Amino acid sequence: MADFWPVESEKVSLAKLFESDPSRLGAFTLGAAGIYFDWSKTHLTEDLVRQFSALADRQGLRAARDALFGGRVVNTSEGRAAEHTAERGEGHPDSVARARTFHNRMRALLDAVEAGALGDIRHVLHIGIGGSALGPDLLIDALGRDADRYDVAVVSNVDGAALEEATRDFDPHATLLLIASKTFTTTETMLNAASALSWMAEAGVEDPYGRVVALTASPEKAMEWGVDETRILPFSESVGGRYSLWSSIGFPIALALGWDAFExxxxxxxxxDRHFRLAEPALNAPLLAAFADLYYTQLRGCETRAVFAYDERLRLLPSYLQQLEMESNGKRVTPAGEPLAWPTAPITWGGVGTDAQHAVFQLLHQGTRLVPLEFVAVAEAGDNQDEAHHRALLTNCFAQGAALMTGKDSDDPQRAYPGDRPSSTILLERLDPATLGALIAFYEHRTFANAVLLGINPFDQFGVELGKQIARSIDEQGTDDFDPSTRALMARAFD
Structure with a gap:
């Protein structure tokens, strides 16, 4: 393990790193796709970047990246490619052509909905879970607040209260139901979908199934369920759920924002994608982010990473990243099944600034845990309020990074701030479909780069299955074979 990861010759404080290197800011900042990245307030050094770049070479990052974009098998445990980049036009030509065909089908159905072919549609109820819900929810919440096209609600939780809240102000006679499931067998999604159909039928909708659109990689399952083939939007089996918002799963995004915004x-x-594929490591945003991630998990023993969105429109970003990063890289063995000798993904958590400053920043400034922070902000305001609001928002964001780094001495230990707490900042020029698309792609590639350097497969997620299997067995077989605690809980809840 000691020979695997880079070696830090000495631990130098962030303040001293700036003092000793006047060019540090230029070396650890870069711009790409309308986004400015700043890692200068992390403990990365040019020597560490060289060592991590050498590690990337030893781990075969270039070959893995070529395989990803070439449509070759990278999900070795399931024998699949991972072709979400093809949905964006960057991948194997055959896969790009197939994605374009599916997008054209999306566009045709969108045009039909807008032309009234499915009736007077004013509301869209999107039902999915995990990647089938988190991506659309993030995009629509971030970019659709001023849109006047359709009211879109995303339901993922199987808790009936979630469905009731989503449909409370919806007219069932003017609602389009989208069912998003890669397999079209996801238990929570199909239960919610059946209940939504019942809601429409009970309200007197003449043909509820005529208002259903299926978003799936298993069109035959959707047809068996009762969805007409003309209202099934397929996507490729090689597009993973948490990477699927670019595919037919993004249909609610296109409905809410319009086709031009989706494009x-x-x-x-x-x-x-092009930046990640072509830029050298020292100038490559996803790679530099991965190097910082691995520095803190492997060399400093950090177990968590905090993300704070200093923009209300990005309030769902931390939740989205939790699934992307922890479901992808929350692994403990290599693709060959061998145990790893080092920690893998840290716990991703976070919140929204400035709310978080009055909730969790006490621990970040004066607590005993070292937590690398990431600030995400937007230079251009997204509201019509006095510009003082946005200035105060950004001032607080930048000030927190400065305060974490510099700290403050005091004769009173309770008022002392140790400082030397790392943070990175991601500053979007503006929040629009293009920059948000680039931001999400950055996080996808960062996750992939981390996985390659860690020596794991980021594209399977077997860890989510065990609990589902046990839940099914309780329904099918009862609780006799379970532990006393589980039996007692079930008895209290259901008897």
């Missing part, structure tokens, strides 16, 4: 989303992501 801009894809174009922004494609620009980041």
């Amino acid at each position: 801009s989303l894809l174009e922004g992501a494609a620009e980041m």
Whole structure:
């Protein structure tokens, strides 16, 4: 293990790193796809970047990246490619052509909905879970607040209260139901979908199934369920769930924002794809981010990473990243099944600034845990309020990074700030479909780069299955074979 990871010759404080290197800011900042990245307030050094770049070479990052973009098998445990980049036009030509065909089908159905072919549609109820919900929810919440096209609600939780809240102000006679499931067998999604159909039928909708659109990689399952083939939007089996918002799973995004916005989303992501594929390590945003991630997990023993969005429109970003990063890289063995000798993904968590400053920043400034922070902000305001609001928002964001780094001495230990707490900053020029597409693609590639350097497969997620299997067995077989605690809980809840 000691021979695997880079070696830090000495631990130098962030303040001293700036003092000793006047060119540090230029070396650890870069711009790509309308986004400015700043890692200068992390403990990365040029020597560490060289060592991590050498590690990337030893781990075969270039070959893995070529395989990803070439449509070759990178999900070895399931024998699949991972072709979300093809949805953005960056991949194997055959896969790009197939994605374009599926997008054209999306566009045709969008045009039909807008022309009234499915009736007077004013509301869209999107039902999915995990990647089938988190991506659309993030994009629509971030970019659709001023849109006047359709009211879109995303439901993922199987808790009936979630479905009731989403449909409370919806007219069932003017609602389009989208069912998003890669396999079209996801238990929570199909239960919610059945209940939504019942809601429409009970309200007197003459043909509820005529208002259903299926977003799936298993079109035959959707047809068996009762969805007409003309209202099934397929996507490729090689597009993973948490990477699927670029595919037919993004249909609610296109409905909410319009087709031009959806295309801009894809174009922004494609620009980041090209940056990741072509830029050298020291100038490559996803790679530099991965180097910083691995520095803190492997060399400093950090177990968490905090992300704070200093923009209300990005309030769902931390939740989105939790699934992307922890479901992808929360692994403990290599693709060959061998145990790893080092920690893998840290716990991703976070919140929204400035709210978080009055909730969790006490621990970040004066607690005993070292937590690398990431600030995400937007230079251009997204509201019509006095400009003092946005200035105060950004001032607080930048001030927190400065305060974490510099700290403050005091004769009173309770008022002392140790400082030397690392942070990175991601500053979007503006929040629009292109820059948000680029931001999400950046996080995808960062996750992939981390996985290659860690020596794991980021594209399977077997860890989510065990709990589902046990839940099914409780329904099918009862609780006799379970531990006393589980039996007692079930008895209290259901008897």
